[in-house]
Amino acid sequence: MEPTETAPAPSGADHHRPPPWRDVRVIRVALQVAFVLAAVATLWWLYDNLATNLDRLGIRRDFSFLDQSAGFTIFGSGFSATSSIREALWVGLQNTLRVALLGIVLALAIGVVVGVMRLSTNWLVQRTASIYVELLRNIPPLVLIIFFYFAVLQTLPGISEAGTPGGVMVVSNRGVWLPWVELGDGASAFAATALVALVAAALVAAWRRRVHDATGRPHHRVLWAGGAALAVLGLGYLALSPPIAPSLPELDGRSVTGGALLFPEYAALLVSLVLYTSSFIAEIVRGSIQAVPKGQVEAAKALGLSWFDRLRRVVLPQALRIATPATGNEFLNLSKNVSLGVVIAYPEILRVGRQAIGNGQPAPQILLIVLAAYLAVSLVLSLVVNIANRRLQAVER
Amino acid sequence: MSAPTATPGPDTVATPPQRRTTPTRWLRRNLFSSPANALLTLITGPLLLWAIVAFGRFLFVTGRWDIIEVNLTNFMVGGFPRDQLARLWIAMAIMTIAVTVGAGVTSATAAEAAVAAGRDPSVTLRERVQRAGPPLVLLLVLVVFVRTPLPVALLAGVLLLGVVGFRLGRGIPPRWRGRTYLAAVLAIIVALIAISAFGGVPRDAWGGFLLTLYYTVGALLLSFPIGVALALGRRSSLPVVRAGCSIFIEFFRGSPLIALLFVGWLILPFFLPVGFPTPDLVTRALIIFVLFTSAYVAEIVRGGLQAIPRGQREAAQALGLSPWKQTRLVILPQALRSVIPALVGQAISLYKDTTLVLIIGQIELLAVAQNVTQQEAFIGQGYIVETLVFVSLIYWVGSYWMSRESQRLETRLGVGTR
Numbered sequence: 001m002e003p004t005e006t007a008p009a010p011s012g013a014d015h016h017r018p019p020p021w022r023d024v025r026v027i028r029v030a031l032q033v034a035f036v037l038a039a040v041a042t043l044w045w046l047y048d049n050l051a052t053n054l055d056r057l058g059i060r061r062d063f064s065f066l067d068q069s070a071g072f073t074i075f076g077s078g079f080s081a082t083s084s085i086r087e088a089l090w091v092g093l094q095n096t097l098r099v100a101l102l103g104i105v106l107a108l109a110i111g112v113v114v115g116v117m118r119l120s121t122n123w124l125v126q127r128t129a130s131i132y133v134e135l136l137r138n139i140p141p142l143v144l145i146i147f148f149y150f151a152v153l154q155t156l157p158g159i160s161e162a163g164t165p166g167g168v169m170v171v172s173n174r175g176v177w178l179p180w181v182e183l184g185d186g187a188s189a190f191a192a193t194a195l196v197a198l199v200a201a202a203l204v205a206a207w208r209r210r211v212h213d214a215t216g217r218p219h220h221r222v223l224w225a226g227g228a229a230l231a232v233l234g235l236g237y238l239a240l241s242p243p244i245a246p247s248l249p250e251l252d253g254r255s256v257t258g259g260a261l262l263f264p265e266y267a268a269l270l271v272s273l274v275l276y277t278s279s280f281i282a283e284i285v286r287g288s289i290q291a292v293p294k295g296q297v298e299a300a301k302a303l304g305l306s307w308f309d310r311l312r313r314v315v316l317p318q319a320l321r322i323a324t325p326a327t328g329n330e331f332l333n334l335s336k337n338v339s340l341g342v343v344i345a346y347p348e349i350l351r352v353g354r355q356a357i358g359n360g361q362p363a364p365q366i367l368l369i370v371l372a373a374y375l376a377v378s379l380v381l382s383l384v385v386n387i388a389n390r391r392l393q394a395v396e397r
Numbered sequence: 398m399s400a401p402t403a404t405p406g407p408d409t410v411a412t413p414p415q416r417r418t419t420p421t422r423w424l425r426r427n428l429f430s431s432p433a434n435a436l437l438t439l440i441t442g443p444l445l446l447w448a449i450v451a452f453g454r455f456l457f458v459t460g461r462w463d464i465i466e467v468n469l470t471n472f473m474v475g476g477f478p479r480d481q482l483a484r485l486w487i488a489m490a491i492m493t494i495a496v497t498v499g500a501g502v503t504s505a506t507a508a509e510a511a512v513a514a515g516r517d518p519s520v521t522l523r524e525r526v527q528r529a530g531p532p533l534v535l536l537l538v539l540v541v542f543v544r545t546p547l548p549v550a551l552l553a554g555v556l557l558l559g560v561v562g563f564r565l566g567r568g569i570p571p572r573w574r575g576r577t578y579l580a581a582v583l584a585i586i587v588a589l590i591a592i593s594a595f596g597g598v599p600r601d602a603w604g605g606f607l608l609t610l611y612y613t614v615g616a617l618l619l620s621f622p623i624g625v626a627l628a629l630g631r632r633s634s635l636p637v638v639r640a641g642c643s644i645f646i647e648f649f650r651g652s653p654l655i656a657l658l659f660v661g662w663l664i665l666p667f668f669l670p671v672g673f674p675t676p677d678l679v680t681r682a683l684i685i686f687v688l689f690t691s692a693y694v695a696e697i698v699r700g701g702l703q704a705i706p707r708g709q710r711e712a713a714q715a716l717g718l719s720p721w722k723q724t725r726l727v728i729l730p731q732a733l734r735s736v737i738p739a740l741v742g743q744a745i746s747l748y749k750d751t752t753l754v755l756i757i758g759q760i761e762l763l764a765v766a767q768n769v770t771q772q773e774a775f776i777g778q779g780y781i782v783e784t785l786v787f788v789s790l791i792y793w794v795g796s797y798w799m800s801r802e803s804q805r806l807e808t809r810l811g812v813g814t815r
Contacts, residue, residue, distance in 0.1 A: 028634075028635060031635060031637065031638070032635050032636070032637040034478075035635070035637055035638050035641060036637055036641075039641055046668045049667065049669055049671075050664075050667045051669050051672075052671055053666075053667040053669075053671060054667060056671065104639055117458075118398065120437075121427070121430060121434065122427065122428060122430075122434045122437050122438060122441075123427035123428055124427075124428055124437070124438050124441045124442055124445065125437050125438075125441050127445070128445050129442050131445075134797065135793070136794075137794035138745075138792065138793045138797045139748075139749075139789050139792055139793055139796075140749035140750070140752040140763070140792055140801065141749075141753065142752040142753065142755065142763060143763060143785060143788065143789050143792065146763065146766075146767065146781075146785065147781075147782075147785050147789075150767070150781050151779070151781045151782045151785060155779060193779065284702050291459065306789055324549050336651075336652075336653040336654075337653070339653035339655045339656055340655060341782055342756055343657060343755065343756050350653070350655060351661070354659070357663065363659075363663040364664050367659055367660050367663065369654050370659075371652050371656050371657075371660075374651070374653050374656060375648070375651045375652060378651040379467075390669065
């Protein structure tokens with residue numbers, strides 16, 4: 001509880017310096033030195049206790065255990081029990097990011113849709129969106145995860161009597177196999193074609209822009225560029241031997257071939273976090289749109305802009321500016337909430353660390369690495385959000 | 398979930414003649430104003446109807462609620478020894494009086510402020526029902542599941558104490574109000590400690606909703622002073638203090654709470670000197686909740702501090718107040734008042750986050766919901782849906798109620814209207 005600001009130095013008639021215990025400069029330095037001393041002493045005391053306790057219990061204090069073989073497997077990855085702890089934690093971090101990144105994209109998409117729905121003039125649509133938001137954001141995310149995992153996915157039929165809705169999916173409590181694509185012979189050539197398509201699109205867009213600047217006719221850049229890209233891609237697909245082919249999962253007794261497997265742990269965690277976070281993002285979107293001054297919409301109407309143009313050119317750009325910081329916060333929350341996957345044994349980094357600790361590896365170091373990993377993810381995410389935020393802010397006069 | 402959702406029902410009854418809203422017009426305007434809207438209505442309507450009917454059927458027809466009835470005590474207190482329940486009732490009575498006296502004082506203050514501002518201080522019945530509705534609905538649901546008369550009688554007694562406490566709080570003279578708040582907070586702390594003290598029940602034997610409440614209330618009360626101190630430190634003019642507080646805040650805000658709870662569970666005891674008795678797991682988890690929440694409280698309070706105009710500090714300086722008095726008498730009261738809604742939001746997060754202690758092996762509400770489905774009479778029959786819906790209701794009502802109250806405060810304080 002240091003004073004937050006210094007008192008103004010008394011300017012008496014005499015020019016004697018005040019005694020040191022009343023001299024603001026001395027007090028400031030003394031306070032900071034005292035603060036540093038207290039902080040360092042506390043930290044040192046804690047570290048000393050930790051070291052003494054670990055030595056007493058015969059727990060190692062270095063990080064050499066990272067190269068030992070893990071002794072456990074991680075499902076859904078090529079990770080084997082003989083690989084090192086270091087690799088195990090790395091796989092865990094990748095699994096964390098896998099949920100966090102896809103989750104952010106999906107939560108944003110659903111959140112924006114629901115947020116706009118809450119402002120719909122259609123009473124029913126607006127009510128539905130309100131129910132969605134109020135229902136989901138007032139329930140702990142852990143309840144959602146447990147619900148989707150134990151009450152929904154675990155009650156699906158076992159693998160031997162798995163359901164095959166429409167013949168394109170296999171649904172069982174071991175996971176859901178979705179239709180996917182398989183890469184064929186011409187896949188790498190097709191990837192090159194995709195690059196060509198991008199270049200073509202950019203060129204066409206630039207050409208339309210020039211036409212527009214020269215003649216004033218509408219440029220329809222997006223339509224033209226998209227058309228060009230699709231044309232190139234289509235030609236490439238026909239010319240090469242089919243580069244990608246659909247792959248449908250097929251149930252054969254107790255095993256499934258083809259398709260892409262969605263693990264129940266992954267699905268439950270992703271769905272829960274997306275539902276939970278999207279309800280918060282929806283509220284932010286609604287608030288930001290409502291925060292755009294009414295006069296802006298009225299001015300846009302006076303200019304004769306259509307409903308769509310009003311939204312796209314006037315309201316949404318301004319709402320986006322208001323919404324960015326808060327939405328970024330929700331992204332951070334979602335990425336941290338991935339650690340909740342530990343409850344259903346989704347192998348994100350905390351769960352992997354927990355397994356390593358269970359196998360006799362030292363808890364302090366492992367948890368330090370896990371915390372550092374999550375802090376790093378948070379830091380990178382908030383950096384990205386800050387950059388986006390800075391670029392979106394209006395340039396003031 | 399039959400809590401009021403403030404539906405602005407169709408204005409069909411007793412509308413002034415100039416508005417003339419008939420059901421048909423209402424439908425036309427709100428559901429079928431354009432072809433696109435009509436299409437949306439036709440898609441959403443059946444879906445919503447189906448969801449409501451399915452949920453209603455589950456609640457009143459197909460749901461097997463006997464598991465809740467049999468285990469109600471487990472849900473409320475977990476493994477708390479049944480012969481010690483009297484301690485909980487006494488603690489509950491003390492806390493109810495403390496909270497309602499505080500609420501009474503607040504209500505009296507608000508009424509006076511309303512009169513001073515020339516507004517009508519009376520509270521309409523509609524407003525009363527809206528505000529007290531959610532907790533009463535929850536209480537009703539609980540009473541439905543009670544099988545013996547004693548708890549109902551005791552609950553009624555506690556409710557009566559609450560009404561008396563509120564009346565008492567309203568009558569407390571203005572100059573005693575500050576001290577009344579302090580006494581109420583102290584009474585809550587004493588009541589919480591008394592459950593385990595004097596030969597009582599060790600905290601590690603607590604469980605269920607009791608544990609949820611303990612973490613929420615305890616962490617809020619303890620993290621508040623720490624958070625304020627951190628916020629002041631982060632706004633300090635001393636660069637070293639600022640940096641130290643910033644590191645603390647950012648560390649706890651950037652870490653996932655579960656990872657921190659693992660630290661509290663597995664390695665917090667190592668940080669204590671050799672021979673020092675290891676605190677029980679509930680206390681360790683509480684310490685983590687306090688540290689985590691105080692970082693968030695600090696950021697909220699910092700927002701409030703930043704919103705105070707410079708002139709306030711300068712005026713306080715001009716009055717010759719010491720730096721500490723400037724902060725305590727001029728800056729903090731204004732800053733804290735403006736961040737109350739955000740603090741309530743933090744309380745909601747905390748309330749929901751208490752579920753995480755399930756992962757470090759504590760039997761709180763959500764863990765009870767999982768565990769009771771493993772009982773002999775219920776195992777393997779998918780009872781988890783019923784138990785999860787029941788605990789969701791408890792979490793939902795609490796969070797919804799708090800968020801309602803914070804919205805009300807927000808409008809009353811004029812926060813956010815610039």
